[in-house]
Amino acid sequence: MKLQELIITQLPGFGEGLRVEGLAPGFTLVTGPNASGKSSLVRALRHLVSPGSESANGAITLEARFSSGDDGLTVSRSGEQVVWQRNGQPTDAPELPAGDFLRCYWLSMNDLLQAGDTEASIVARLQRELAGGFDLDSLRQDPLFQVKPQQGQREARALREKEQALAKCQRDYAHLDQQRHRLTELDERIEAARAARTGVTRTEQALEWLAARQRRRGADEELAAFPAAVAHLNGQERERLDELEAQRDRLVQQIRDNERQQDDERQKRRDSGLEERAPEAADLAGCEQHLAEADRRIADRASLRERLDEARAREANAAAALQPPEGRTPEPTPEAVNQAGEMAESLRRVRLRMQELEARLENTEGDQEDPESIRTRINALRRWLRQLEPARRYGLLAGSAVALGASIAGVYMGLFYGLQLHWAPALVAVVAAGWSTVQSLQLVLRARQARERAEEAGVTLSEWQLESVTSHLEELETELAAAVYQQEQAQQARAHASEIESLEKQQSQLEGNRQALAEAVGFDPALSGEGAARFLKLAADLDQARSDRRQLEARLASQDSQIEGELEPVRSLLARQHLAPVDDTATGLRAAFEDLKQRSETVTEAEQALSRLQARREELEADHHQQQEAIKALYHSLDLPEDDRVALASLCDQLPRYRELVTTREAERRAEKARAEGLEEDPDLVALVEASDQAGLEERLATLREEAAYYDQWLEERSQLATKLDQAGRDRALEQARFERDRAREALQNVFDDTMVAEAGQFLLGQVDAAHRTEREPAVLADTRDRFARFTHHRYDLWMDERGQIRVRDRLQERDQDLIELSTGTHMQLLMALRLAWVRALEQGSEPLPIFLDEVLTTSDPERFRAIAASLRTLVQDEGRQVIYLSAEPLDRARWEEAFGAPVTHIDLEVLRRGAEVPETGDYRLPEQAALPFPSNEAPDEWAARIGVPPVQPGRGAGAIHLFHLLRDDLSLAHHLIQDWRVDRLGRLETLLQQPAGASAVPAPAYAQTLNARIRVARVWVDVWQRGRGRPVDRNVLEASGAVTPKFIDPVAELAERLDGDPGALLASLENGGVARFQTNKLRELEAYLENEGYLDTRDPLDAAQRERTVLLEAGHEADAAAIRQWVAWLEAGLA
Known part of the structure; x- marks a missing residue:
């Protein structure tokens, strides 16, 4: 039944309709990207042909058209209703394979990556067919046919032990009769040995005495070689020196810091410009007073100038006023007027001066603090700081x-x-x-x-801390400056008060003179009036104005002279200090003086700092000298040159050994004394020790030990001999030994009989099982083997073991493999071969269904892809099978066309669903395979070298032998098998010849039989070569043996690897201690395992001639002797 068209209208998980038509009755390639509907085609077909096997979780509307011979079949489904029609008429559903095995028709990548329920069901069926109704496994498990590991070895070992015990008993009885006369001799020897044992003890003590004596002398000699200074060491000299030198270095650094600070202060002094001509403090104080007095007089001079200006104005006014009209009374005499004017002016000046001084006294503050008390507090705080x-x-x-x-x-x-x-x-x-x-x-x-x-x-102060004291000191310095200023003001006030008293006296005297003058001239000069009084006043005013002017001018000149007198000492001081003021005025001199005063203070502070630093330097130098003297004293105490640190270190390094020797010497003296006790009675020993004759002592000790060594032996021998003589004949040991020997022999015979029965039973069951499997092998298993061999280029063969498990044999490596050991690609090819074989068996009496392959060849290499594609091509062409291959890779079209050798039907689901145009076909041609060089007229060895034929390695098994070594006389057939059938090894050729495909590869049956004969001869030759060599042992073998515990598995495996897996060499090395502490019982267990499993072969290896003779004897029935010798020669020539 061939699928022609599939219409999907509604399907759970598929959102839109799809119509696929034009499916070829043979091979169809359906491509499309992921989620394009490829897997939905399989799901839709499942819903149609096996409604009960698929659950419907939504609306379903499907339809499919098939061709079955000349009839057309249509099946449609709407919901749960399924309707079949044949040629347009309703009909029953055709006979289809059982629903449980429908999954064999659709293979996906997941199905082939891991065997599922379908494969388990297939294997179960195969097991039932192979069983044939006979429970051979149960028979094998019957205790009658079981041979336990190492069966009979315990009984054989017991028999050997009993026979040895019997022989020993017989020898003992014969020997006892010969030993009676030895009792007296043994007594003498025992006494001599006892005396020798005492001598051994004393001689050993003498040797210990001599050894202690020698060690003590050795210590004395070594101590004598030490310098005498070592005895004076206390072990802390190096640390003490480090400490002293560190302190000395710190003092040196402090001295350097002190010098740097002194240099800084000297630089300050030099920067002041007064380093060698600093003014005295008295000079500065005097100049300060001169400047203060000059300031006062300058203020007075300003007042005098104002009064002079006023006097000049009054004189001018008075001169203008003294132009009286005619007829006026003349003025008084000038002398009287002058006298009156002078008196009035004196009174006025006295009053004005008194008013000025009184005003100044009012501005002077009352009680003021004494600056000296403030200075006292400041000096005290500075001393504290x-x-x-x-x-x-x-x-x-x-x-x-x-x-x-x-x-x-x-x-x-x-x-x-x-x-x-x-x-x-x-x-x-x-x-x-x-x-x-x-x-x-x-x-x-x-x-x-x-x-x-x-x-x-x-x-x-509330607290005496550095910050609070410093802050208070600054406040006191500010108060001191204010107090000094107020003190100067108070001194001026006292001078003003004294001057006021003097002015009051002068005023009183002037009042008296005024009264006398008034009486003389007839009027009061201080009063103003009309007429003569006015004239007199004006005349007096003029005279007074003139007199005042002249007086003020004189006073101003005197004031200037006094100011100059006050400023001259300042100029002299500045000149001595080479300081030029900005100008020669009092202000310029004041500025220059203040600069000089500041510089002088800087010099004073620098001198004070230098004084403190110098005192500190003297202290540091004294400490430095003290440290240096301590260092010198340390060296001197050890009789070492100063600063000879190397010698000191050498002495300190010798100190531990010196102390050790001193301790050793004292210990050996005590030991020497202890060992000498008790030996005074033996002068010979004392003499040997005193003479240091160690050789004589050792010789004596060896002699005594040799005599004493037999003490226990002779004592035991006498005791045993006496006991044996006493018990001889009464213990019936000889009769008991014979009885035990006979009983052990009987037990071994019984085990031997049971083992023979079990071995015979197992052999017969194996023969029956092998014959049954050969005669009744299921067609499905044979078909699977044939397909799997073709898929893998005949490298692998498969069968079902006695447990019903599928097993695979690698013909190249000559080893059996479980399915889990296969690669992913090989595992997929095995499951696909099993599915395809089972499909053929399912269709007996039912309609065949198309086979869907969903990207099952994605992981296959190009060679295996071609092999599987060729198998599918045979499935399509020879069996008339419809195959639909689903792929997401457009390149698969070219691969399939190349495999089929013709165009294939291609359906693009993306075009069907989207209505898009088919994109331009790319270049999907596959690269041509590299052709194997064809053997022309060249020699076989040359062709083998050209294609890279490997040498024969019998240790790897016969399956890995290259075909060249079997077909040196037929290179064209070797080329055909390698190039066309991808068969290049003996194992693959053997598998190919066992499959139906072998008839195509080697059409001549007689020649195929010859090739099989060559294969069997080669296997015999490999077996003969391996005799005496065993099989290589690796870590896997060691772990499987169970004799090597996890503690020893790593060193034993490494030892096996170093010995190239040679089992004999491995056992010999373990016997000789190749792995420390490997137990003997485990060694025997490992040896038994290797021997039982065929890894250890104790036979001698055969040479080439011996191998040839053995092969002729064992395989002579395969062909004539000349042919066999030729084949063996080819194999021998191919050895590496």
């Missing part, structure tokens, strides 16, 4: 700690090693630590005294 210098304080504390630690370590080490004068370095360290501690305590005491002085001076 100087005691907190970190470098000085930390250096003293560190020095104290180091020195104290050194003193403790020195005392401890001295006491520990019992050194003389151990207190000397400790005392030095204690003194140094005491000095550092005293210095540190003095710093603390000075800081406390400075704090007390500051508090007595009025300093009140």
